[in-house]
Amino acid sequence: MTTKDVIEKIGLRSLSKFEHRDVDGVFVSDMLSDVMAGAKSGNLWVTVQTHKSIVPAANLVDVSAVIITSGKNVPQETIDLANQHNIAILSTDLPSFELVGKLYGLGLVSS
């Protein structure tokens, strides 16, 4: 499964410019330190955090995309930084719990 498949199947919005890539598992956390310690390459990272620091954290652990839940407004500087690093920032109005249920339904499991 690729980021393109996930976006189409769940109806996510793409906020940044990026190349699609394979998705491998899901990591749910609102803490950068958790992500740095535990996320794996190719994971989808589900969070409500929107500060631009999510971009270097996502880049460092090589997640396939960051999905911002609950329709939270993402600052332009976060999107600009993501564009610069080819990091996928996706967004949904669903709360994290419901999104994770749908991802699970697609056959994606935790990292």
Added chain:
Amino acid sequence: MSECRHRWEMANIQFGFVVFEKCSHCNNLRTYFSLEDTWDEYREGDCQWSIVENAQTFRFDLKCRDCNRLETFEDLMGLLYCTSCQPECEVEVLRKKFEAEKTWILVAFGFLPRAKTNPIPQHKLDILTDYFNQRRDTSRSKVKIVSFNLIGDLLSRCRGEFIHDVGMLSQEPEERKPLL
């Protein structure tokens, strides 16, 4: 043993806080790791220390899963990403140079002020670089971790940002204040 190519994984992970303290008298900065967040103020001679930030972070060591070699990183205060704030900064020069190779520069900080005279040794930074590259698909991009000493005298004007959880527990985090 020296033949081992080392496959690193995190060990001894400890979640806590990095505390940034500033003195209103001499404007010096001190940082340390604490298991709890604290907002103490105290006097030390002429110095009046107060805490400017408590950022959630974690400590870890790296262990080779093949040969069990352990490298400790208790001196690592955090990783900072360059915001291209000063064109003459050596980190910015490196950042531009490596951008073409899809290699992304991160700056490792030790705890201040000790790190200014006792920086994290280069071989440890190389291990950290290896570790984060082993964790990623390096055909797409790589990371390279360099020492904060490269910033040199420009440090006091650096507007780079740490990958730390600053104010992340509040619903709408306010603008971060510069920590350096």
